[in-house]
Amino acid sequence: xxxxxxxxxxxxALAVAYVVSAPLRAPQDEEQHxxxxxxxxxxEKEAADEKAELDSLLTARENxxxxxxDAELDFRTGKLSSDDYKAIDAELRAEALEILDQLEALxxx
Amino acid sequence: MNPARKRKxxxxxxxxxxxxxxxxxxxxxFNASSPALTPSQLVxxxxxxxxxxxxxxVAAGSVHRNGGALDFSVEDRVGGTTVPLVYTGSxxxxxxxxxxxxxxxxxxxxxxxxxxxxxITKCPSKFKTAPxxxxxxx
Amino acid sequence: xAGLGFACLLMxxxxxxxxxxxxxxxxxxxxxxxxxxxxxxVYALAGVLTVAFAVLEVAFLRNDFVFNTVADTSSRSTPTxxxxxxxxxxxxxxxxxxxxxxxxxxxLALFLTRRRMRDIASYATAILLGFGGFFIALMVFYxxxxxxxxxxxxxxxxxxxxxxxxTMMIHPPMLYSGYTLATIPLAxxxxxxxxxxxxxxxxxxxxxxxxxxxxxxxxxxxxxxxWSYSELGWxxxxxxxxxxxxxxxxxxxxxxxxxSLMLQEKRGMLKVWNVSLVLATGTLAIMGTFLVRSGxxxxxxxxxxxxxxxxxxxxxxVLIVSRRDMLRSEHRLDSLLSRExxxxxxxxxxxxxxxxxxxxxxFPLISAAVTGQESSVGPPWFDRYTVPLALLLxxxxxxxxxxxxRRATLANARRNLLMPVAGALLTLVVLLLAGVPxxxxxxxxxxxxGFVLTSLGQEFVRGTRARRAMAGEPAPQxxxxxxxxxxxxYGGYVVHLGMAVLFIGVAASSSFKHASELSLAPGQxxxxxxxxxKYERPTATVTPQFDREHTGSTMALGxxxxxxxxxxxxxxxxxxxxxxxxxxxSAGTVGSLIAGQAVSHISMSGGVTRDLWSAxxxxxxxxxxxxxxxxxxxxxxxxxxxxxxxxLAREYLKHPPPAxxxxxxxxxxxxxxxxxxxxxxGGLIAIWPAxxxxxxxxxxxxxxxxxxxxx
Numbered sequence: 003x004x005x006x007x008x009x010x011x012x013x014x015a016l017a018v019a020y021v022v023s024a025p026l027r028a029p030q031d032e033e034q035h036x037x038x039x040x041x042x043x044x045x046e047k048e049a050a051d052e053k054a055e056l057d058s059l060l061t062a063r064e065n066x067x068x069x070x071x072d073a074e075l076d077f078r079t080g081k082l083s084s085d086d087y088k089a090i091d092a093e094l095r096a097e098a099l100e101i102l103d104q105l106e107a108l109x110x111x
Numbered sequence: 112m113n114p115a116r117k118r119k120x121x122x123x124x125x126x127x128x129x130x131x132x133x134x135x136x137x138x139x140x141f142n143a144s145s146p147a148l149t150p151s152q153l154v155x156x157x158x159x160x161x162x163x164x165x166x167x168x169v170a171a172g173s174v175h176r177n178g179g180a181l182d183f184s185v186e187d188r189v190g191g192t193t194v195p196l197v198y199t200g201s202x203x204x205x206x207x208x209x210x211x212x213x214x215x216x217x218x219x220x221x222x223x224x225x226x227x228x229x230x231i232t233k234c235p236s237k238f239k240t241a242p243x244x245x246x247x248x249x
Numbered sequence: 250x251a252g253l254g255f256a257c258l259l260m261x262x263x264x265x266x267x268x269x270x271x272x273x274x275x276x277x278x279x280x281x282x283x284x285x286x287x288x289x290x291v292y293a294l295a296g297v298l299t300v301a302f303a304v305l306e307v308a309f310l311r312n313d314f315v316f317n318t319v320a321d322t323s324s325r326s327t328p329t330x331x332x333x334x335x336x337x338x339x340x341x342x343x344x345x346x347x348x349x350x351x352x353x354x355x356x357l358a359l360f361l362t363r364r365r366m367r368d369i370a371s372y373a374t375a376i377l378l379g380f381g382g383f384f385i386a387l388m389v390f391y392x393x394x395x396x397x398x399x400x401x402x403x404x405x406x407x408x409x410x411x412x413x414x415x416t417m418m419i420h421p422p423m424l425y426s427g428y429t430l431a432t433i434p435l436a437x438x439x440x441x442x443x444x445x446x447x448x449x450x451x452x453x454x455x456x457x458x459x460x461x462x463x464x465x466x467x468x469x470x471x472x473x474x475x476w477s478y479s480e481l482g483w484x485x486x487x488x489x490x491x492x493x494x495x496x497x498x499x500x501x502x503x504x505x506x507x508x509s510l511m512l513q514e515k516r517g518m519l520k521v522w523n524v525s526l527v528l529a530t531g532t533l534a535i536m537g538t539f540l541v542r543s544g545x546x547x548x549x550x551x552x553x554x555x556x557x558x559x560x561x562x563x564x565x566x567v568l569i570v571s572r573r574d575m576l577r578s579e580h581r582l583d584s585l586l587s588r589e590x591x592x593x594x595x596x597x598x599x600x601x602x603x604x605x606x607x608x609x610x611x612f613p614l615i616s617a618a619v620t621g622q623e624s625s626v627g628p629p630w631f632d633r634y635t636v637p638l639a640l641l642l643x644x645x646x647x648x649x650x651x652x653x654x655r656r657a658t659l660a661n662a663r664r665n666l667l668m669p670v671a672g673a674l675l676t677l678v679v680l681l682l683a684g685v686p687x688x689x690x691x692x693x694x695x696x697x698x699g700f701v702l703t704s705l706g707q708e709f710v711r712g713t714r715a716r717r718a719m720a721g722e723p724a725p726q727x728x729x730x731x732x733x734x735x736x737x738x739y740g741g742y743v744v745h746l747g748m749a750v751l752f753i754g755v756a757a758s759s760s761f762k763h764a765s766e767l768s769l770a771p772g773q774x775x776x777x778x779x780x781x782x783k784y785e786r787p788t789a790t791v792t793p794q795f796d797r798e799h800t801g802s803t804m805a806l807g808x809x810x811x812x813x814x815x816x817x818x819x820x821x822x823x824x825x826x827x828x829x830x831x832x833x834x835s836a837g838t839v840g841s842l843i844a845g846q847a848v849s850h851i852s853m854s855g856g857v858t859r860d861l862w863s864a865x866x867x868x869x870x871x872x873x874x875x876x877x878x879x880x881x882x883x884x885x886x887x888x889x890x891x892x893x894x895x896x897l898a899r900e901y902l903k904h905p906p907p908a909x910x911x912x913x914x915x916x917x918x919x920x921x922x923x924x925x926x927x928x929x930x931g932g933l934i935a936i937w938p939a940x941x942x943x944x945x946x947x948x949x950x951x952x953x954x955x956x957x958x959x960x
Contacts, residue, residue: 007253013476014257014300018264018293022271025285050367054446061449065514072654075735078715079708081653081661090655098728116583126599136605136634140612144624147613164625176768176868176909182889201483201766201911202866204411204849215627229627 052108061089066098112202145215150185151192157218162226165194165216181225185212198225203232250304251316256396260387261348265382269375276371276444284371288359294381295352302336302349305394305888309336311850315401318342318394324407330547334418335408341394341420348384350422351377351429354458358433359776362454369451369750372440373433380535394656404635410802410848422471424496427466428534431499433458435531438524442568447520447576452510455527459510460936461505462530469494470547471925472617482849484764484863486921489631494610498603499555502530502958505599508592508666515654515742516589520576521569522596528565533603540610584656591649598642605634636690640697641736643752646745647701651710653942665707672703691757691760694752701749704884705742712739732934740935744928751924757917770907771808778914780819780861781952785809787867788823789898791891802827803842804894806867806901811853820854824910833932837882841891855919862913 075093077087125224143241145164148156152163165185169195173184186193188211196216215229269289275283284528305318309332318339336342355377362370388394412418434455441451473493478486487493506526512518560706569576584592607613609626617623630892651665671729676699680692709728712735716727732739739763763778774783788807807825854861868874874897881893 004252007250010253011256011260014297015260016521018260021293021296022264022267022286024289025282050281052923054366054448055367057314058448058450061453065449069515069654071735073740075712075715075738076653078718079711080665081651081657083658086653086656086658093655106682114581120441127595129601132601133604136608139633140608140626140630141616141620141624143630144626145614146611148622172667199766204482205846207847 040098056105056108059101059108063098063101063105066101070094070098129207148215149192150187150194153223154192154196157223159218159220162215162217164213165196165223166213167194167211169206169208169210169212174208185214194223196225198221198230200225200228200230201232205232206230250308250313251395251397254301254304255389255393256306257297257304258393258395261294261297261301262382262385264290264297264384265378268294268378269382270375270510272371281367284367287371287378291352291355291359291378292418293669294378295349296777297347298352299393302345305336305342305345306333309333309842312405313398313401314405315393315399316400317396320398320402322406322408322762324405326404326897326907327408329420329437330415331413334414337421337425338412339394340406341388341392341396344384344388344392345394346422346470347425347429350425351381351384351432354429354433354461355381355436358437358454358458365924366437366440366450366454367444368444368881369437369446372443373436376436377432379724380436405617407829409474409777410827411481413848414476414480416472416480419478420472422867423465423468423472423928427462427464427469427496428499430458430462430465431503431534431681432531434462434527435534438527438531439565439568442524442572445572445933447524447572449514449854450726452513452523454511457936459503459506459527459530460932462534463500463507464932464936466496466500466503467929467932468498469924471607471922471929475922478918479853480851482851482911484851484862484864484911486918488605489609489628490537491540491610491773494606495533495540498606498610499530499533499537501603502526502533505596506530508599509596512589512592516578516580518578518580518582518589519593520578522574523854524569524576526596526600530561532557532565533607537709544600552769569646570798571668586655586657586659586662588649588652588657591645591652595642595645598638598645600862601644602635602638605638606631639752640690640693640893641734643694643697643701647697647704650704650742650745659947669704673697673700675699676942686761688760691756694756698749698753705746706748708742709739725791734939736939737935738931740931740937743931743934745931747927747929749924749928750920754917754922758915758921762913762915765910765912765925767910768907769910771905772833775910775912777861777912778905780814780914782822782910782912783811783813784908784910785811786930787902787908788825789901790825791898791927795833801891802829803891804828804898806869806898807852808851808865808867810852810863810910810951812861820853820861822854822861822863824852824863824867825850826867828863828869837878838885838887838890839878839881841887842894843878857919859914859916860918862915864911866909866911867901868908873904873906913916 057086070091073082073087073090076082076085145162146165147164150165150167153163157163166189167185170184170186173182173193173195175182181198182195183198184193184195194216196214198214210232213231215226216223217226218224269286270287271283271290272287275281275285275287305316307313308316308319309323310329312319312323312332314324318336318341322339322342323335327335337346355374359370359374437451437455437458441447470493473496474486477488478484487799506523508518509523509526513520515525523930582593584590605763609631613625615623647669648666651669652662670870673696677692677696680695681687686691709731713724713728714729716722716731717724720727723731765775767775767779769775769784771786774781776782786809788805788809790805792803792805805824805825805827810824812821812822814818827848827850828843829845829848835841836844849864849866851862852863853863877893877897879897879898881890885893
């Protein structure tokens with residue numbers, strides 16, 4: 003019984019070590035997306051920063067679209083007057099365009 | 112009033128309201144609270160008309176029912192003073208002699224009256240300390 | 250086997266230490282492979298702790314009394330279901346459950362964010378592993394679930410009878426899931442502050458876990474209240490007990506966060522507030538975990554509180570202040586008449602509620618620190634402050650749906666409020682005319698609930714109408730489509746509906762309940778709240794092993810009570826008191842069979858309009874019964890001791906002494922549970938991912954708008 007437990011432990015420990023060290027043993031793993039990026043640390047960090055900004059803008063865009071739909075629903079359920087709705091809708095679309103422009107700028111760079 | 116000033120005024124008003132409410136809260140909590148005392152402390156310090164939270168063990172042989180009320184005595188965890196009291200209200204399931212209890216009492220004249228439904232009995236076995244037999248880590 | 254379990258704990262501790270190091274190194278040096286390794290440590294931790302938990306679970310199921318926790322909380326006579334659940338009834342087992350759940354949820358969180366937020370995720374990994382490591386260290390050094398005793402005792406102490414109810418066994422895993430899920434936003438929030446990336450992305454990732462924490466905590470709180478009401482012998486569902494409050498506080502701040510994060514999503518507002526809320530929820534969850542643990546952990550609690558808690562909170566404060574540039578709001582409130590402003594008010598009330606409860610719960614410590622004398626405050630103090638705040642909260646939940654985002658049109662808002670206000674007044678008038686006694690708070694709550702229900706009803710009707718105008722569907726389809734395409738809004742409305750119903754139940758059952766405690770002999774009856782409760786006859790059961798409810802009692806004495814109203818039979822209640830065997834032999838062979846914890850098995854008849862609740866405390870100390878016990882003690886060996894109980898039962902049935910009864914008639918209690926379920930259902934609707942077709946349509950329209958702008 004004890005031998006069995008010892009074997010179990012050893013197997014478990016090996017499995018843990020294997021799983022945890024996998025990224026260290028194979029640096030060329032699926033974590034790096036950008037194929038044409040250099041190996042230097044600085045550009046890795048830059049790429050990560052850019053990706054974070056992209057994710058952030060994409061989320062902001064989704065949120066803005068949701069806001070536009072919410073405003074429309076507010077109007078249709080009688081919470082906004084026609085004039086107020088037009089004004090808010092225009093504001094929101096302008097803000098959405100800003101975000102889309104920022105996304106394009108990021109795309110180009 | 113320009114928007115910035117308006118915002119500042121709103122903030123000040125909101126904060127003042129919060130501070131006022133918090134002060135009321137804190138003040139009443141100290142007034143409405145019941146100090147936690149053991150039987151020996153209670154006997155020394157209790158003043159008529161004030162409520163106290165009495166903690167201790169239910170003294171053996173002291174539990175009697177009389178009509179709708181329950182008579183029992185609470186004694187210090189480590190020997191000493193015993194305080195008899197009259198309690199009305201719900202009695203928790205684990206209540207029995209020797210168990211640790213917490214009950215809110217008020218001194219009326221020379222008697223102690225337990226506040227209605229204030230009796231709490233500590234669950235004896237749930238988080239008890241290690242039994243006396245030998246223990247070892249495998 | 251215990252060795253395997255303990256070795257797993259040690260391995261887990263090592264994995265935590267490694268993971269913290271790898272994640273921190275990975276984020277500081279920018280080397281992604283170390284970050285990945287740190288993340289995988291969390292997966293490995295989950296795996297190792299699963300093995301450890303399985304070892305303990307198997308030990309309980311196999312009645313392996315070598316394990317101290319098994320011997321202390323289980324026995325051969327404990328039914329299998331309770332044996333399986335007894336794992337977390339002990340201190341040590343519950344610590345293991347907490348650590349295991351933390352590792353599982355953390356693995357999920359890190360898996361879902363593995364391609365994004367690398368920096369934030371690295372810090373979050375380190376923080377989560379830090380918490381996990383702390384709890385594992387507690388187990389390794391102070392409260393080892395795998396501690397053993399040789400030779401193993403032949404029989405265990407058995408599960409505490411008070412816990413032998415299904416509700417009570419599911420309650421800890423639910424609550425602990427809530428607590429551990431709440432630490433994930435905490436970790437990601439700190440990570441965001443540390444890596445200076447407090448933007449829209451971390452909020453979106455965190456929202457799901459904050460919501461899951463809210464859901465599980467809510468279920469846990471509801472289950473606890475239900476258990477307290479339907480199983481415990483005091484007939485109440487909430488007592489402002491420290492343990493109850495400990496789970497309510499993070500739920501309140503979590504609710505506040507779910508509202509205020511929408512303000513950050515829409516207007517970039519309240520970044521500091523949101524981060525603080527997230528951190529507060531997580532901290533309250535961890536404090537809650539400690540608060541419900543007592544005994545051995547008291548000293549740890551004090552140690553943890555002073556030595557770790559204060560520096561921790563200070564660190565958070567320093568972090569927030571040093572990052573305040575990033576946390577500046579992008580926009581301010583456009584107008585006081587906006588849904589944003591209602592949400593702000595809602596946040597203030599929720600945090601205020603949390604503060605009141607916090608103050609009252611920790612008052613013993615506060616008063617001891619300030620005055621040197623430990624004092625406590627009771628339920629009346631809590632009620633005094635929470636009831637008005639709850640009224641305000643319900644009112645706001647009815648106001649919000651009527652007011653538009655960003656800037657509402659005043660004329661429209663006024664018009665939209667007509668019906669809800671009418672609803673409130675109508676409710677009040679109807680209640681007063683119906684002769685409902687004048688309890689101000691209850692009537693106010695009913696009126697507010699009327700306000701909310703009318704307001705929400707109006708919203709659903711208008712929304713369906715709008716949808717029909719756009720898509721021409723028949724009403725039921727339109728309603729379904731409306732909810733499906735606006736899940737957050739309408740799911741939220743359903744949640745508020747549920748809360749209103751819940752508060753109706755709370756107000757009615759606390760202000761208008763009738764209770765009576767008295768001694769009755771067979772044939773006598775009591776009048777409670779318009780009902781007549783007649784003690785028909787005594788009941789007695791003796792069970793050598795398992796009773797009908799599988800609670801393992803040896804004997805149960807009770808009564809059959811007939812409840813009638815105006816001469817018509819309404820229900821038959823059968824309350825009883827279950828007696829359990831105690832491990833000590835000091836009470837004698839027969840006495841020890843019933844000297845253990847006595848548990849009240851209440852009998853209840855639930856109804857839509859009212860609940861009939863009954864409990865009994867038979868006079869087991871009656872001389873005629875005690876005589877049987879002492880005779881049995883003197884003459885019977887332990888194997889035959891059960892026979893004496895049969896005599897006792899027969900004697901009780903033939904000549905029952907008067908028993909102490911407790912009757913309660915509470916109106917509308919059922920609506921508390923119904924309301925709770927509605928809240929949970931609404932929450933699920935709100936969080937369900939939206940269909941993607943909607944996104945495409947909006948995208949197309951926006952692109953068109955862009956094209957027009959360029960032209």
